[in-house]
Amino acid sequence: MSDMLKPLPWQEELWLRVTTLVLQNRLTHALLIAGPRGVGKRHFAKALTAFIICEARSGYACGQCRSCLQFTAGHHPNFVHLQRDVDDKTGKEKRDISIEQIRLLGERLSLSSYYGQAKVAVVDPVDALNLNGSNALLKTIEEPPANSYLILISERPQALPATLRSRCQRFRMAAPPREQALAWLGDSADAVDALTQAHGAPLRARELMDSEHLQRGRKWAAELSAIADQRRDPLAAAAAIGKDDAAAFLEWLLTWLSLQLKEQVVRGGNATGIDTLIQETLLASRRLGSNANPQLVVESLLILWWRVGRVGKAA
The missing domain is CATH 1.20.272 (Zinc Finger, Delta Prime; domain 3)
Known part of the structure; x- marks a missing residue:
C-alpha cells in the first residue's frame, strides 16, 4: 500500500475517529479540515477519500482494488478535486474559486455513482471562495446529493461565512509534538532548523529542507x-x-x-x-x-x- 493512502503518524488518532464514523455511516455530508500550513491537511484528505471509495478497505484503503488504482492514477469517476483555475494569460492561479466551478461541482455530484461507491469532492482551499461561491456551496451542503461527501480544506476557517462553518463537521489539525515531527523528518541539524522556521509544521519543514x-x-x-x-x-x-x-x-x-x-x-x-x-x-x-x-x-x-x-x- 502506498504511504499516500495512510495518514501521517501524528494523524492516527484523528484518523481512527473519522474512519469509525465512515464505517458506522455516521460521517456528515460536509467536513471541514482546518489547520496551519504544512501539518498534512491535504494528505489526510487524500487518504480519507481513498478510504471512503475503496472497495476492500480495512483500517486503511487497500491500495489494490479497482477504485484505489483509479484514484491513485488520478482519474476516479467518483472523485472531484476542486482548486483555483489557472489564468490563461498569466499562467498563475486565479484569486478565487469561481461560482461556475461550484455549480459544475454540484452537477458532478448529482450524477450516478460508479461501482456503488460514494462520491467525494475536495474543495481546496475553501477560503478561496468569494461570497457568491460560498452561497452556492452552501446550497449543495444543505441539499446534498445522495451518497456524497464534501471535504473542505482551510488554513483560514475564520474567513468562512458562519453559515457555512456551522453546517460542517469540523476537524482541527494542529502541528504534532516536536519530537514526533523530528522523528518523521530525521533528527538532523537541518531538520531542527527547518522545523523551527516552519513553526512546527512537518510538511512545511520538509519543503524547506528540499529547497x-x-x-x-x-x-x-x-x-x-x-x-x-x-x-x-x-x-x-x-x-x-x-x-x-x-x-x-x-x-x-x-x-x-x-x-x-x-x-x-x-x-x-x-x-x-x-x-x-x-x-x-x-x-x-x-x-x-x-x-x-x-x-x-x-x-x-x-x-x-x-x-x-x-x-x-x-x-
Missing part, C-alpha cells in the same frame, strides 16, 4: 548580524538580497524576528525594537503586495534594523 531555503536563511541571518554589529551597510545588504527575493526574505524575516522576540522575552530583555520591526515587516509585506518597489521595501527594513542595533537594544 535552498535553509542555506539562504543562514546567509540572511549572517547579514542581519553584521548589520546589527555595524559591520555591514544596510543598503549593501539589501542589494545582496535582491528585489527578486524580496517576498521570500520578508516571509523568512517574520519568522526569524518572531524567534528573536521569544528569546528576548525569555531572557527578560527589551523587545520593543523587535516588536516594532515585526509590525513594520507585516506592513512591508502588504506594500509589496500592492506593487511597491521591492528593493526600497527591503532597504527601509534593513535601515530600521541598523538603527535598532543588536537584538533588543536601542542603537
Whole structure:
C-alpha cells in the first residue's frame, strides 16, 4: 500500500475517529479540515477519500482494488478535486474559486455513482471562495446529493461565512509534538532548523529542507548580524538580497524576528525594537503586495534594523 493512502503518524488518532464514523455511516455530508500550513491537511484528505471509495478497505484503503488504482492514477469517476483555475494569460492561479466551478461541482455530484461507491469532492482551499461561491456551496451542503461527501480544506476557517462553518463537521489539525515531527523528518541539524522556521509544521519543514531555503536563511541571518554589529551597510545588504527575493526574505524575516522576540522575552530583555520591526515587516509585506518597489521595501527594513542595533537594544 502506498504511504499516500495512510495518514501521517501524528494523524492516527484523528484518523481512527473519522474512519469509525465512515464505517458506522455516521460521517456528515460536509467536513471541514482546518489547520496551519504544512501539518498534512491535504494528505489526510487524500487518504480519507481513498478510504471512503475503496472497495476492500480495512483500517486503511487497500491500495489494490479497482477504485484505489483509479484514484491513485488520478482519474476516479467518483472523485472531484476542486482548486483555483489557472489564468490563461498569466499562467498563475486565479484569486478565487469561481461560482461556475461550484455549480459544475454540484452537477458532478448529482450524477450516478460508479461501482456503488460514494462520491467525494475536495474543495481546496475553501477560503478561496468569494461570497457568491460560498452561497452556492452552501446550497449543495444543505441539499446534498445522495451518497456524497464534501471535504473542505482551510488554513483560514475564520474567513468562512458562519453559515457555512456551522453546517460542517469540523476537524482541527494542529502541528504534532516536536519530537514526533523530528522523528518523521530525521533528527538532523537541518531538520531542527527547518522545523523551527516552519513553526512546527512537518510538511512545511520538509519543503524547506528540499529547497535552498535553509542555506539562504543562514546567509540572511549572517547579514542581519553584521548589520546589527555595524559591520555591514544596510543598503549593501539589501542589494545582496535582491528585489527578486524580496517576498521570500520578508516571509523568512517574520519568522526569524518572531524567534528573536521569544528569546528576548525569555531572557527578560527589551523587545520593543523587535516588536516594532515585526509590525513594520507585516506592513512591508502588504506594500509589496500592492506593487511597491521591492528593493526600497527591503532597504527601509534593513535601515530600521541598523538603527535598532543588536537584538533588543536601542542603537
